Structure formats: C-alpha cells, structure tokens
Amino acid sequence: MNVEVSATQAAATLRVKSKLENGVIRPPTNLELIVSDHCNISCRQCNHASPVMRKWNATAEDAERDLQCLTGIYRAKYLRLIGGEPVLNPHLADIIRVAAKADVAEKLILVTNGILLDRLSDDVFAMLDEVEVSHYPNVGLKDAAIEAIRLRGARLGTGVRVAKYPEFRYSFSSQLLRDEQLVEKIWRGCRIANIWGCHAVYKGKIYRCPQSIYASGVRQNACDSKDGLALNQGADFQQILLDFLNSSSPLDACRNCMGTNGKKFSHEIVIRKGWSGDLDQPPEEMIDYELLETSLAGMSEIDDCRVVIREGKWSRSRFATRLRRIKTRFASR
Ligand code: SF4
Numbered sequence: 525m526n527v528e529v530s531a532t533q534a535a536a537t538l539r540v541k542s543k544l545e546n547g548v549i550r551p552p553t554n555l556e557l558i559v560s561d562h563c564n565i566s567c568r569q570c571n572h573a574s575p576v577m578r579k580w581n582a583t584a585e586d587a588e589r590d591l592q593c594l595t596g597i598y599r600a601k602y603l604r605l606i607g608g609e610p611v612l613n614p615h616l617a618d619i620i621r622v623a624a625k626a627d628v629a630e631k632l633i634l635v636t637n638g639i640l641l642d643r644l645s646d647d648v649f650a651m652l653d654e655v656e657v658s659h660y661p662n663v664g665l666k667d668a669a670i671e672a673i674r675l676r677g678a679r680l681g682t683g684v685r686v687a688k689y690p691e692f693r694y695s696f697s698s699q700l701l702r703d704e705q706l707v708e709k710i711w712r713g714c715r716i717a718n719i720w721g722c723h724a725v726y727k728g729k730i731y732r733c734p735q736s737i738y739a740s741g742v743r744q745n746a747c748d749s750k751d752g753l754a755l756n757q758g759a760d761f762q763q764i765l766l767d768f769l770n771s772s773s774p775l776d777a778c779r780n781c782m783g784t785n786g787k788k789f790s791h792e793i794v795i796r797k798g799w800s801g802d803l804d805q806p807p808e809e810m811i812d813y814e815l816l817e818t819s820l821a822g823m824s825e826i827d828d829c830r831v832v833i834r835e836g837k838w839s840r841s842r843f844a845t846r847l848r849r850i851k852t853r854f855a856s857r
C-alpha cells in the first residue's frame with residue numbers, strides 16, 4: 525500500500541515540541557520511568573510488550589543514576605513510575621524515595637493495574653502525589669478494592685485516579701512496515717509522539733516514546749532498540765537531548781508500531797504463550813486508516829480507549845498532608 529503524505533496533512537498536524545524555558549527543557553507532559561518489564565497479567569497487544577518480556581526490575585541506584593542526568597536540565601509535568609507492573613519490583617519503595625527527590629517533574633505518579641497495591645506501605649504510598657489505577661475488565665479488581673484504594677489515598681493525602689480501559693488498539697506487529705511514506709504517516713499521526721510527548725527512561729537511556737523501547741523486541745524477540753539516547757552528565761548534553769527529543773523524523777520503531785492509530789478491539793487477557801502470535805500480521809492490516817486520516821487532519825489530546833471514572837477530590841486534610849510532604853521533601857535536600 526502506498527500512501528502519500530501531502531504538505532497540507534503534514535502542516536495540519538501541529539506537533540507539540542519540547543521547549544527550553546528558563547534554562548530547563550520542558551517536555552509536553554510526561555516522563556515515564558520504567559521500573560519493571562514483567563507484569564502479573566497478560567493483556568493482548570500490551571504496548572509495553574510485558575507479557576513476553578523477561579523478568580527485570582530497576583534498582584534505586586539505576587533510577588538515581590538516570591534521573592541525576594536530567595536533574596536541572598529537564599522538568600516534566602509528571603514523572604510516571606510504570607512497568608510492566610511496577611509493584612512487582614521489590615525495590616519500588618527505594619525508587620519512589622529517589623524519584624521524589626530527583627526534581628525532574630512537578631508531580632510523581634505511580635501507574636499500576638492496582639491488583640497488588642496492598643504491597644505498598646502507607647509511608648511509601650504517601651510519598652506519591654498520585655496513584656493512577658489502570659482498570660482492565662476481567663482481572664478481578666472489584667469495586668470494593670478500588671474504593672479502598674480511594675479511601676487510602678484520601679487518608680494519606682495522595683490523589684487516586686482510576687482509568688478504565690474497556691478497549692485497546694493494535695500496538696505492535698512483528699512484521700516490518702516497508703512503505704516509508706506510510707511509516708512517516710503513522711509517526712505524524714501518532715498522538716504519543718506529537719501531542720502527549722511521552723518520554724521514557726529505561727536502563728541508562730531516554731526514549732522519545734516508551735513503545736520505541738519495545739517495538740524492536742517484538743520484531744526479533746530481543747530488545748535491541750536503536751531509538752534511545754544514552755544519558756550522561758556532559759556539559760553539552762542538554763542541547764543534544766533537546767535536538768533528540770524534537771527530531772523531525774520517524775523512529776526505527778515506527779516500522780513495527782501503529783502508535784495511536786491501530787484498529788480497536790475489546791480488551792482481552794490472553795495466555796502468555798499465545799501473546800506473540802497475535803502480532804504476526806502485516807502492520808498494514810492492523811491500521812485504522814480512517815482514524816489515521818482524521819489524526820493527520822488534526823489531533824485531539826483525548827485517548828479514546830481510556831475512560832477516567834472518577835478522580836480523587838482534594839479534601840482539606842489531603843491539602844494539609846500534601847503541604848507537609850512538600851516541606852519534608854525540600855527539607856531533605
Ligand atoms: S496490565 Fe496489561 S497493559 Fe498494563 S503492563 Fe500489564 S499486560 Fe501491559
């Protein structure tokens with residue numbers, strides 16, 4: 525299939541770039557810190573490929589080394605600790621302590637499927653600005669458990685957001701997309717790359733999107749992404765980082781990834797052994813072409829697979845707890 529990118533389409537897709545403000549890189553929104561690769565459930569087309577990733581946990585030393593390279597030169601709105609399932613990481617409490625002090629974002633958020641959240645102590649839960657529970661159908665997380673997480677958040681001064689994902693979109697194909705113009709179109713129409721600006725830190729490197737860590741892995745069954753930039757503390761690193769983040773060409777991973785324009789299907793839990801088989805289709809058959817055209821004409825920020833069901837409200841006691849936490853954080857610097 526040969527699809528041309530017209531000049532009008534390219535211009536219509538207004539890309540939100542990272543900007544240098546007061547000497548600091550301000551990305552569009554998120555920085556994700558990947559703290560584990562594996563997960564306790566196995567969602568079809570998981571866009572972090574967790575069902576087939578080997579067990580891996582970041583350590584607090586890994587997090588400190590990587591975040592230090594960004595401290596003072598890069599500051600996101602949100603630092604999201606994510607996996608896989610981050611609560612599986614036995615070092616998570618120490619990673620949260622490191623992340624809370626790193627000063628690379630305004631808010632610290634833990635993103636979890638919520639099933640194992642009881643493993644987190646109150647002390648550690650209270651260090652987070654927010655817990656975001658990704659709620660998938662048929663994984664056994666009952667309404668009562670969600671309410672208990674909300675009440676715990678209210679008690680500890682931590683916001684709790686619950687987002688339901690009744691539907692997913694195709695993320696990855698194990699086959700390479702060889703049509704360069706279609707690759708360009710997928711990248712230009714990808715909300716992750718162009719609107720959400722979701723950067724990711726993983727094993728000493730920073731990536732323009734988390735999918736680019738994993739897309740090459742689904743191609744060759746080994747994670748050897750070419751899309752990362754090695755983090756370092758060199759004097760010229762900030763300019764190198766800014767140029768990298770705002771690069772105006774598709775990633776190598778875009779050849780195996782549909783971004784936000786894959787066809788939609790109802791969320792499914794699948795057996796791990798069968799997870800990769802679902803990826804063995806040509807990417808051309810996984811793309812929602814109508815959505816891709818709409819995205820190229822102008823993208824909205826809304827993730828149409830995600831339904832936020834109710835956000836935790838800021839109570840007076842939560843505000844007081846939050847204020848105390850900020851003071852403690854600054855006092856410990
Ligand atoms: S909960 Fe599902 S989508 Fe999230 S990391 Fe685990 S397998 Fe992937």
Ligand code: SF4
Pocket residue numbers: 710711714716717733734735736739775777778781782783784
């Ligand atoms: S790899 Fe490309 S298409 Fe996939 S999320 Fe990243 S930028 Fe978007």
